[in-house]
Amino acid sequence: MQSTSIRPAGEFDPAVACRGWCVRCGREHTLPVGPARGPALDLFERMEAEGRIDFDAPEPDPRLSTEYLHGQAGGQMFGVLAARDAQGETVVLKAFSGQYDGVWEVDGWAPPLVDTARFRRDTLEAEQRIKALGREIDGLPPASPARDRLVRERRQASATLMQEIHAMYRLPNFRGETVPLPLAVHPEGNAPTGTGDCCAPKLLGYAATHGLTPQGLAEFYFGRTNRSGTREHGRFYPSCLDKCGRILGFMLCGLEGA
The missing domain is CATH 4.10.860 (DNA Excision Repair, Uvrb; Chain A)
Structure with missing residues (x-):
């Protein structure tokens, strides 16, 4: 497969990775792309080079091949979070949106915000x-x-x-609080299907529950262009506002003072 240079897309502030209005403190919180851009480029290139996402498995799982992303199902969003641990060392996390070819959890990737066994x-x-x-x-x-x-x-x-x-779904923030998803949604009311399954909520959820302080986040699309033409292979995108934007304000709360 021919390599593609990952690049920004659309009319958005390329410095801001995600944003949302917080139901807890009544203000907007944001997170920049910052130091996550480099590791995101590295992840994109590794996926293209290896053609799989189970990088460290001794035997590749056919379900985790990137060929899936170029088929009828279409592509998918992937995200990288650069964070700082308690010792001040940089930690890099990665996540894929939703399920990957029916698989909820893959070693080395941030897990979902729901107990999948209970869910099923x-x-x-x-x-x-x-x-x-x-x-x-x-x-x-x-x-x-x-x-x-x-x-x-x-x-x-x-x-x-x-x-x-x-x-x-249990959503944590950086104040040490965890609430069911409906209590984190802004504006109030039913959230769209798939809310909480995107890359940013997975990454921030993992960071908040493992003592990590996010420094930057970057998300890119990998695979076949989606039906609406709004997502193209090799492009950076900010977190979606219709789903992620409804909950990320709460999840980012407390980060300013971390």
Whole structure:
């Protein structure tokens, strides 16, 4: 695969990696790209060179090949956090957004903010019910009263499940506080699907619970251009505002005095 020089994209302040309004202290918190840019470039180049993300595994896992990112599923965001430990040494963390080809956790990468075993256990029944409703809906004629009723039932079941899922996510900040995701969201109200699964929340969550002080963060896109054309291989992007921006204010809180 031909190497691509990673570069900024779009109209945004290239110095700011992420931002969000804090529900705790009523102000915006930000984190710069800062010293994370270099390690992010290194990660991008390593992924291109090795064609996998399980760099240190003795036997490559086929699910963790970067070919996945160039297929029908499309590419994915990757992030790097440069942090300082208690001894003042620099620590570099890395994360991928969401799951990687159905895999939640990969050695050497920041873990999700949810207990994945509990997630699978507690959502299985509801997910099966929602899928069953979908099959029933598909078998009924359009605009029929029965179909309309099942559509409403599925919509409510999906909304309830999403609320339950978000309540499983635990978001820490740099004041030593941890709250369920719904209590960290600004503005108040239901957060979009996938909130809490992006790179920045994973990285900041790990740093906050392991005594690390973030110095900078950088995120890039790797793989096939997304359907909307807003993400391209080899480009830096700031953390998304519609998902990450709703919770990162709380997660960054306390960092100014760290």
